[in-house]
Amino acid sequence: xxxxxxxxxxxxxxxxxxxxxxxxxxxxxxxxxxxxxxxxxxxxxxxxxxxxxxxxxxxxxxxxxxxxxxxxxxxxxxxxxxxxxxxxxxxxxxxxxxxxxxxxxxxxxxxxxxxxxxxxxxxxxxxxxxxxxxxxxxxxxxxxxxxxxxxxxxxxxxxxxxxxxxxxxxxxxxxxxxxxxxxxxxxxxxxxxxxxxxxxxxxxxxxxxxxxxxxxxxxxxxxxxxxxxxxxxxxxxxxxxxxxxxxxxxxxxxxxxxxxxxxxxxxxxxxx
Amino acid sequence: xxxxxxxxxxxxxxxxxxxxxxxxxxxxxxxxxxxxxxxxxxxxxxxxxxxxxxxxxxxxxxxxxxxxxxxxxxxxxxxxxxxxxxxxxxxxxxxxxxxxxxxxxxxxxxxxxxxxxxxxxxxxxxxxxxxxxxxxxxxxxxxxxxxxxxxxxxxxxxxxxxxxxxxxxxxxxxxxxxxxxxxxxxxxxxxxxxxxxxxxxxxxxxxxxxxxxxxxxxxxxxxxxxxxxxxxxxxxxxxxxxxxxxxxx
Amino acid sequence: xxxxxxxxxxxxxxxxxxxxxxxxxxxxxxxxxxxxxxxxxxxxxxxxxxxxxxxxxxxxxxxxxxxxxxxxxxxxxxxxxxxxxxxxxxxxxxxxxxxxxxxxxxxxxxxxxxxxxxxxxxxxxxxxxxxxxxxxxxxxxxxxxxxxxxxxxxxxxxxxxxxxxxxxxxxxxxxxxxxxxxxxxxxxxxxxxxxxxxxxxxxxxxxxxxxxxxxxxxxxxxxxxxxxxxxxxxxxxxxxxxxxxxxxxxxxxxxxxxxxxxxxxxxxxxx
Numbered sequence: 112x113x114x115x116x117x118x119x120x121x122x123x124x125x126x127x128x129x130x131x132x133x134x135x136x137x138x139x140x141x142x143x144x145x146x147x148x149x150x151x152x153x154x155x156x157x158x159x160x161x162x163x164x165x166x167x168x169x170x171x172x173x174x175x176x177x178x179x180x181x182x183x184x185x186x187x188x189x190x191x192x193x194x195x196x197x198x199x200x201x202x203x204x205x206x207x208x209x210x211x212x213x214x215x216x217x218x219x220x221x222x223x224x225x226x227x228x229x230x231x232x233x234x235x236x237x238x239x240x241x242x243x244x245x246x247x248x249x250x251x252x253x254x255x256x257x258x259x260x261x262x263x264x265x266x267x268x269x270x271x272x273x274x275x276x277x278x279x280x281x282x283x284x285x286x287x288x289x290x291x292x293x294x295x296x297x298x299x300x301x302x303x304x305x306x307x308x309x310x311x312x313x314x315x316x317x318x319x320x321x322x323x324x325x326x327x328x329x330x331x332x333x334x335x336x337x338x339x340x341x342x343x344x345x346x347x348x349x350x351x352x353x354x355x356x357x358x359x360x361x362x363x364x365x366x367x368x369x370x371x372x373x374x375x376x377x378x379x380x381x382x383x
Numbered sequence: 384x385x386x387x388x389x390x391x392x393x394x395x396x397x398x399x400x401x402x403x404x405x406x407x408x409x410x411x412x413x414x415x416x417x418x419x420x421x422x423x424x425x426x427x428x429x430x431x432x433x434x435x436x437x438x439x440x441x442x443x444x445x446x447x448x449x450x451x452x453x454x455x456x457x458x459x460x461x462x463x464x465x466x467x468x469x470x471x472x473x474x475x476x477x478x479x480x481x482x483x484x485x486x487x488x489x490x491x492x493x494x495x496x497x498x499x500x501x502x503x504x505x506x507x508x509x510x511x512x513x514x515x516x517x518x519x520x521x522x523x524x525x526x527x528x529x530x531x532x533x534x535x536x537x538x539x540x541x542x543x544x545x546x547x548x549x550x551x552x553x554x555x556x557x558x559x560x561x562x563x564x565x566x567x568x569x570x571x572x573x574x575x576x577x578x579x580x581x582x583x584x585x586x587x588x589x590x591x592x593x594x595x596x597x598x599x600x601x602x603x604x605x606x607x608x609x610x611x612x613x614x615x616x617x618x619x620x621x622x623x624x625x626x627x628x629x630x631x632x
Numbered sequence: 633x634x635x636x637x638x639x640x641x642x643x644x645x646x647x648x649x650x651x652x653x654x655x656x657x658x659x660x661x662x663x664x665x666x667x668x669x670x671x672x673x674x675x676x677x678x679x680x681x682x683x684x685x686x687x688x689x690x691x692x693x694x695x696x697x698x699x700x701x702x703x704x705x706x707x708x709x710x711x712x713x714x715x716x717x718x719x720x721x722x723x724x725x726x727x728x729x730x731x732x733x734x735x736x737x738x739x740x741x742x743x744x745x746x747x748x749x750x751x752x753x754x755x756x757x758x759x760x761x762x763x764x765x766x767x768x769x770x771x772x773x774x775x776x777x778x779x780x781x782x783x784x785x786x787x788x789x790x791x792x793x794x795x796x797x798x799x800x801x802x803x804x805x806x807x808x809x810x811x812x813x814x815x816x817x818x819x820x821x822x823x824x825x826x827x828x829x830x831x832x833x834x835x836x837x838x839x840x841x842x843x844x845x846x847x848x849x850x851x852x853x854x855x856x857x858x859x860x861x862x863x864x865x866x867x868x869x870x871x872x873x874x875x876x877x878x879x880x881x882x883x884x885x886x887x888x889x890x891x892x893x894x895x896x897x898x899x900x901x902x903x
Contacts, residue, residue, distance in 0.1 A: 148465065152719035153669035156726065160826065194891075199844070203668040203719070204837045207829040208887055214826060215880020219873045265478045272472070273461040276524075279436050279454035280531070281479030309730050316723040323466065324715055327511055332466045356735045363731035367724055374715050464717070 119352035127246060128358065131305060132344030134249045135314065138256035138298055140337035143319030144329075145260065145291055148271045153203050154191055154292060155315050157210040159299045159308045161187025163217030171220070177300070184296035187213055192289040245305050252301040259294050263287065268329060306359065313363035314340050321373035343369050388413040388566040389435065389535055394444035396434045403442065403588075404430045410584055410593040414449070414534070414564040417557055419577025419596075421570075422586035423609050428570040431586060432537045435568075449566070451479075452535040453528035457543075458521050463513035469523045470508035473498050476530025491530070498526035501559075503552040518549025525553065536560065538569045542576065574600065641865065643763050644755045644875065647822050648861030650766045651831050654773045654815040656854025659836030660846060661784055661808060668833045669719050670707065670809065673726040675816035675828040677703045680733035687736070693765055693817065700813035703729065708806060755822045755868065755875035766818040776811050780804050785846065823876035830876065831857060834883035841890050860886065 119125050146155045165183025169176050187209055194205030260267070266282035267290075274284045302311050318339035319332075326332045347362025354361070388411065395406035405427045412418045422428050433439040435452055453476070461472075476498075477491035499508055502522040512520060521541055528536055542550050560567060561581075569580070577583050578596040585591040585599060585608040592599045592608075635641055662671050681699025685692045703725055710721035783804035816828045823830060839852035864879035871878070 147717065147720050148462075150717060150719050152717075152723035153672070156669075156723055157672070197841075199840055200663065200837055201666055203666055204663055204833060204840075207668040207672060207833040208837055208884060211827055211830045211834060211880045212884025212887075215830065215877035215884065218877030219871070219881055262483055265475075265481070265483060268467075269475055269478060271462070272465045272467060272475070273456065273524075275456040275460045276454050276527075278438055279452060280475055280527075309727060309734065312723065313727045313731065316720060316727065320716060320720045320724060323464075323720075327466055328468055328471065329466045357738055360731040360734035363727055364735070367728040367731065370724055374710075374713065 115353070116349060119349050125348055125352065129345060129348055131246055131249050132314075132348070132362070133341050134246070134253045135302055135306070136318075136337050136340035136344060138253040138302070139311070139314040140318055140322075140340045141260050141333045142256060142294060142298055143315040143317075143340075144322060144333050144336050145267055145271070146295060146315060147319050147323060149288065149291055151202060151291065151295070152316055153206045154188075155295055155299075156308075156312045157206050158184055158187050158191075158292075158296055159303050159311070160210050160214040161296075162300065162303075164213050164220060165217075167217050167220040180300045181297070183213065183217075184300055185293065188289070188292040188296040192285070192292055195288065196285065248301060249305065252298065256294060256298055259290075263290060267291065310359040310363050313366040314343070317363075317366035317370040318343060320370040324373040325376060339369055340366070388416065388449055389418075389568065390445075390447040391435075392445045394431075394434060394446060395442045396430065396439040397442055398430075398439065404439070405434065405586070406443075406589045408444070408586070408590045410582075410590070412566050412568070412582060414566055415561050416582060417561055417567045417569060417580040418582045418584055419569055419571055419580045420584045420586060421572075421574060421577055421605075421608055422591075426608070427586040427588055429539060432539060432568070432570070435535075435537060449534040451533060452537050453531040453533035455521075455524050455528050455536065455538045455541055457539050458517060458524060461512070461520070461524065465512065467512050468508065469499065469504065469510050469512055469515065469519075470495060472512050472523050473526045473530055476527040479531070495526070495530055498529040499523070501529060502526045502556065503548075516546065516549075518545040521545055522549055522552065525556065533565075535566045536568070538567065540570055540572065543572060574605065635869075640756050640758070641869065643758045643760065644822070644865045645862060647755070647758055647763050647766055648865055648875075648879075649858055650763070650770050651815075651819055651822070652835075652854050652858035652861055653770045654811070655831050655835050655857030656839075656850045656852075657773060657777045658808075658812055658815055659832050659853050659857070660839070660850045662812065662833055663836045663840050664846075664849075665784075665808075666718075667809075667812065668829060669722045670704075671812050671816060671832045672829045673722045674700050674703050674707075674809075674813045675820050676825040677726050677729035678817055678820065679825070680729050680736055683733050683736045693762075693821075696817045696820065697814060699729070700817050701810060704806070704809040704813045708809060754824075755865065758821060762818075762821050769814045769818045773811050773815060776807055780807055784808055823879065824874070827876040827880055830880045830883050831861075834880075834887060835860060838883070838887045838890050841887075841894050856883075856886065 120129060143155075146152060162180040162183040165179035165181070165186070166176055167179075168174075169179025169182075190209035190213075191202060191205040194200055194208055195202035266277075266287050269277040269280050269282040270284045270287045273280075277284050277287075298315075299308075299311065306314070319336045321339050322332045322336035326335050343366035344362055347365040348358060350356070350365065351358040351361035390411040392409050394408040395403055397403045397405075408427075408431065410418075420428050420431065430439060432454065434441060435446060435448065436454055473495040474487055474492065477487050477495070481487050481491070496505075496508060499505060502525055504519060504522055504526070507515065507519065507523075512523065515523065525538070525541065528538075541553055545553070557567060557569070568584075569577075571577055578600055580596065582594060583596045583599045584593045585604055587608050587610070592604045636645075662668055678696035678699045681695040681697075682692055684690070685695030706725055707718075707721055710716050710725070711718050716724075812832070815832065819828050819831050835856040836849070836853040838856055839849050842852060843849050860879055860882045863882055864875050867873070867878040867882070868875040
C-alpha cells in the first residue's frame with residue numbers, strides 16, 4: 112500500500128513537482144480564503160486572461176514578456192476595482208467587462224484569427240515541466256504572498272467582515288479590495304507558467320472552500336486551507352502517475368473532490 | 384470647540400457631484416448627550432453618519448468632532464458567514480491602535496472580554512458571530528464600539544427588530560455612556576424612543592429641525608420629516624413613525 | 633467594404649443580430665441579479681460535453697447544451713445548500729468541468745486546434761444550421777421573458793415576499809439560468825467560450841450606466857449589442873481578425889466612453 116503512495120515520487124521530476132506544489136500551497140491556500148471571503152472567485156478565474164495584451168505588446172516591442180504579463184494583469188486588477196466601485200454594477204460585471212476587453216484586445220493585436228501564442232499553456236499548463244529555477248520563483252512568490260497577507264491580515268478582516276464600519280476601525284475598503292486584487296494578479300502571473308490557469312484556480316478556490324466549511328475561526332481556516340491544498344497536490348500527483356492522466360487536471364479534480372467532500376461534513380461552524 | 388461632542392455648521396455633502404444627498408445641516412451636541420436622529424429611509428441619516436466619519440465628500444460647511452467616532456452600522460451589513468467568533472469581532476475595536484506587526488495587547492484583550500460582559504454576553508466569547516441572534520449580534524457590535532473608547536458614538540438603528548432583553552440592555556448602556564460623558568447619535572425610526580433622549584435631529588435630505596424633544600416633536604415637524612409615511616395617534620401628541628426596514632431578525 | 637452577398641457574411645450578421653435579443657433581455661437580468669460569473673462559466677464548462685460529443689458522435693450543440701444545463705442544475709443545488717457562496721460554487725464547478733474535459737480530451741484531441749475554436753469561436757465557420765439553432769434559442773428566450781418577467785422582477789428584489797404574491801421563485805430562477813445556459817451555448821460558436829460575456833454582459837452593463845428601469849435597460853442593451861455586433865463583423869472582415877475579439881474591443885470601448893461621459897456629465901453641473 113505504502114509503495115503505491117511513494118512509487119510516483121521515485122522520479123526527480125515528480126519530486127520537484129511535489130515540492131513546487133507544496134510551496135505554492137502556502138500562497139494559494141490563504142489567498143483563496145480571502146478571495147472567497149471577498150467574493151472574488153470570478154476575478155481569480157479570469158484575471159490571467161488580462162495577461163494576453165501585455166504579452167503581445169511586449170513581444171511586439173521586444174520587451175521582456177514577464178513585464179508585459181505583469182503590466183497586463185495589473186491593468187486588469189485596476190480596471191476591475193474601478194468598475195466594482197459602482198454599486199449598480201459590482202465586481203463580477205467589472206471582471207466581465209475588463210477581462211473580455213483586454214483579452215479581445217490581445218486577440219486583435221495578435222493580428223490573426225487563430226489563437227494567440229501559448230494560450231494552451233496558459234490555460235492548461237504542465238506542472239511536470241518544473242525546473243529548479245521555477246522552484247526558486249515559486250519560493251519567492253509564496254514568501255511574498257504570505258508576508259503580504261500576514262501584514263494585511265487585520266485590515267482584510269475588517270473590510271471583509273464589515274465594510275461599512277471598516278473606515279471607523281482603521282481600514283479603507285477600496286484600498287484593501289484593490290490590494291487583494293493586486294496580490295491575486297501577481298500570484299497569477301508567477302504561478303500560471305508552471306501550473307496553468309486551470310490548476311491555479313483549482314488550488315486557490317477549492318481548498319479554501321473546503322476550509323471555510325470545516326473550521327470556525329479565521330486562523331484555523333487559513334491554516335487548514337494550506338494543508339488541504341498540499342493534500343490535493345500530493346494526491347493528484349499520485350493519481351496522475353497511476354492512472355496516466357494529465358497531472359494538472361488530476362490535481363484540480365482532487366481539489367474539487369476535497370471541497371465537495373467537505374460539504375458532507377456537518378457544519379463545523381453553526382450557520383444561521 | 385467644546386470639550387466633547389459634535390459640532391456641525393452648514394453641512395452639505397453629495398455622493399454624486401451636483402446632486403446633494405444632504406444639505407443645510409447645523410447642530411451641536413456636547414459631552415454626555417444623546418441625540419435621536421429621525422428621518423425616512425434615504426432621508427439622510429446614514430449619509431450624515433458617513434459625513435461625520437469622513438467618508439462623504441463634503442461640499443460645504445464644517446464638522447468638528449471630539450475624536451474619531453465609533454460607528455455601529457445596521458447589523459445585517461456585517462457578514463454572517465465570516466469565520467469569526469464574538470470575541471474576534473469585539474477585538475476589532477482595538478485594531479486601529481495596534482501596529483500590524485504586533486499582537487493585540489493583553490490589556491485590549493481583557494477590555495474586549497469586559498466589553499462583552501458589559502453588553503450582557505459574558506459567556507458568548509467563543510460563539511460564532513453568525514450563530515448569534517439578531518439582538519446578540521447587535522450587542523456584540525456595540526461592544527466593539529465600546530472597545531474603541533471613542534468620545535462620540537454613531538449608532539444606526541441599534542434597536543430595530545431586536546428582542547426585548549437585548550433592547551433593555553442596550554438602552555441601559557446608553558445611560559451609562561451618557562454618564563461617562565460620551566456623545567451618542569442614534570438613528571432611529573422610533574419617535575417615542577427619541578422623545579426620551581436629550582435632543583432630536585429631524586432629517587429629510589436637509590435639516591428639518593433640531594432641539595429638545597418637546598419642542599421638535601410636533602405633528603407638523605414630523606409630517607415635514609417623514610412626508611406621508613406617518614401615523615399620528617392623537618391624544619398627548621404621540622406619534623409613531625412608519626419605516627420600511629426589510630430587517631429579518 | 634463588407635461583401636454583403638457572401639453567404640458567410642450574411643450568416644455572421646444574422647447571428648449577431650439574433651444574439652442581440654438575449655443580450656438585451658437576459659443581459660439585463662444578468663447585470664441586475666449579479667449572474668455574470670455564471671454566464672461566463674456555463675459556456676466554458678460545456679467543454680467536457682463537446683469532448684464527449686466528438687468521441688461518441690453526438691451533435692455538438694446538443695452535448696454542449698446538456699452539459700450547460702447540468703452545470704446550471706449543479707450550481708443551483710450547491711447554492712441552495714447554503715454551505716457555499718454562489719461564486720465559490722460556480723468556480724468549483726467550472727474547474728471541475730474543465731479538468732474533466734482535459735482528462736477526457738487527452739485521448740480525443742491530438743492538437744489544440746479544436747480547443748482554440750472552442751475558446752475563440754469562428755464566425756466565419758458558422759453553418760446555416762448554427763444560425764437556425766440560435767434563432768430557436770432566441771425564440772425560446774423571448775417566450776421565457778414574456779412569461780416569467782414578472783416572476784424575475786419579483787424575486788429579484790424580495791424572495792420571501794415573492795412567494796406571498798403567488799410567484800414561484802425557484803422554478804422561475806431555474807428557467808432564467810437555463811435560458812442563460814442555452815444562450816451561452818449558441819454564442820460559443822460565434823464568439824468563443826471566453827468571450828460569451830462580451831455579448832451577454834457588456835452591452836447590458838453599458839446600458840445600466842444610463843438607466844435603472846428594466847424596459848429601457850433591455851432596449852438599450854439590445855440596440856448596443858446589435859450595433860456592436862454588426863460593427864464587429866465589419867471590423868473582423870476588414871482587419872482579418874476574429875469577430876469575438878473585435879466585438880470585445882468595441883464593447884469595452886463603448887463602455888469606457890459611456891462611463892467617462894456619465895461621470896463627467898455629473899461633475900459639469902454647477903455646485
